[in-house]
Amino acid sequence: MTRTLGLVGARGHVGGELARLLAGHDGLRLTRAASRQGVGEPLRAHLAHAPADIVLEDMSPETVATWPVDAVVLALPNGLAAAYADVLTGPRAPVLVDLSADYRFDPEWTYGLPERHRAQIRGARKIANPGCYATGIQLGVAPLLGLLAGPPQAFGVSGYSGAGTTPSPRNDPERLRDNLMPYALTGHLHEREASHHLDHAVRFVPHVAPFFRGISLTITLPLARPLERPELLARYRDVYADEPLVRVVDGVPEVRAAAGRHDVVIGGLQVDDCHAVVVVTLDNLLKGAASQALQNLNLALGLPERQGVPHDDPPAVG
Ligand SMILES: NC(=O)C1=CN([C@@H]2O[C@H](COP(=O)(O)OP(=O)(O)OC[C@H]3O[C@@H](n4cnc5c(N)ncnc54)[C@H](OP(=O)(O)O)[C@@H]3O)[C@@H](O)[C@H]2O)C=CC1
Numbered sequence: 001m002t003r004t005l006g007l008v009g010a011r012g013h014v015g016g017e018l019a020r021l022l023a024g025h026d027g028l029r030l031t032r033a034a035s036r037q038g039v040g041e042p043l044r045a046h047l048a049h050a051p052a053d054i055v056l057e058d059m060s061p062e063t064v065a066t067w068p069v070d071a072v073v074l075a076l077p078n079g080l081a082a083a084y085a086d087v088l089t090g091p092r093a094p095v096l097v098d099l100s101a102d103y104r105f106d107p108e109w110t111y112g113l114p115e116r117h118r119a120q121i122r123g124a125r126k127i128a129n130p131g132c133y134a135t136g137i138q139l140g141v142a143p144l145l146g147l148l149a150g151p152p153q154a155f156g157v158s159g160y161s162g163a164g165t166t167p168s169p170r171n172d173p174e175r176l177r178d179n180l181m182p183y184a185l186t187g188h189l190h191e192r193e194a195s196h197h198l199d200h201a202v203r204f205v206p207h208v209a210p211f212f213r214g215i216s217l218t219i220t221l222p223l224a225r226p227l228e229r230p231e232l233l234a235r236y237r238d239v240y241a242d243e244p245l246v247r248v249v250d251g252v253p254e255v256r257a258a259a260g261r262h263d264v265v266i267g268g269l270q271v272d273d274c275h276a277v278v279v280v281t282l283d284n285l286l287k288g289a290a291s292q293a294l295q296n297l298n299l300a301l302g303l304p305e306r307q308g309v310p311h312d313d314p315p316a317v318g
């Protein structure tokens with residue numbers, strides 16, 4: 001039986017990626033869509049791969065509450081999810097996946113990082129999809145939890161699609177041309193999110209660069225005891241051995257190769273006595289958002305986790 005999905009925020013970067021992935025998913029079909037602008041227009045006028053029969057609806061929670069769907073995805077800016085969560089309740093309510101940061105710290109919601117919380121996501125009804133940098137930081141740090149002598153430091157660089165479509169200096173290609181823009185030098189939300197879900201403090205400084213999509217994180221980890229490289233490599237390979245969407249490589253992954261891929265690539269993996277350095281790349285719009293949302297939807301709806309998320313590409317490097 002094909003399940004059905006409604007998408008709120010369909011004209012955004014992430015909404016568009018999710019609609020594209022759903023076009024290749026046999027078990028889950030996009031049947032309703034809403035956005036702030038373009039109401040009454042065919043979704044296909046905005047997204048070439050959208051089903052021909054979908055017309056953009058107004059995005060009021062009251063409208064969305066009438067949709068006869070198995071799941072609803074909120075791909076809206078932060079701060080808007082509560083109005084939907086309030087009306088999509090009760091035993092017949094659809095599974096709700098929120099891409100914003102609104103419920104990532106709420107114990108009543110399930111935190112949707114499948115490689116760390118798969119058992120809880122299976123059958124969950126309300127799922128908070130992790131932040132893009134926070135996904136890379138957690139997967140990059142987790143294998144060394146228990147061996148850390150202090151907070152890992154993550155230096156992150158994102159493509160400007162990470163800043164969404166609302167115009168700002170962080171998604172202005174002219175401002176970013178030949179440039180690298182540091183921002184949120186302390187207290188970025190993803191620093192708090194990664195620290196909270198790792199149950200270990202991390203430090204994070206984000207930057208935005210002139211490329212469109214992809215994230216590179218260089219993470220420095222202070223260790224409680226000296227480690228040799230083979231042991232470091234073995235730890236990462238062991239933890240992710242059965243995870244098709246996390247690839248551990250020998251070389252240093254580069255962000256250009258991350259664009260369009262569904263997995264996180266972890267490499268570098270150098271160690272000097274008690275000082276390890278790990279490089280993590282991912283596509284912010286895919287494993288950082290839409291592919292991860294699809295993993296979560298599949299798990300919640302009882303479908304194969306990676307249906308619609310191809311994962312047999314050749315390695316990016318190494
Ligand atoms: N971009 C990324 O790399 C990632 C994003 N996320 C999160 O996913 C969510 C969606 O992100 P993204 O697709 O980049 O966002 P966009 O800015 O590209 O899209 C936002 C969508 O929300 C709609 N919208 C409704 N109300 C508003 C409003 N008041 N202001 C702006 N847009 C509004 C827009 O409608 P319309 O176009 O019709 O105006 C559009 O469909 C956000 O919460 C973001 O933090 C999470 C991980 C990664």
Ligand SMILES: CC(=O)N[C@@H](CCC(=O)OP(=O)(O)O)C(=O)O
Pocket residue numbers: 078099100101130131132133158159160161162163164170189190206207208
């Ligand atoms: C380049 C850029 O601006 N990136 C965004 C990350 C987007 C994201 O994933 O943030 P949410 O937690 O809001 O979902 C930022 O740093 O806020």
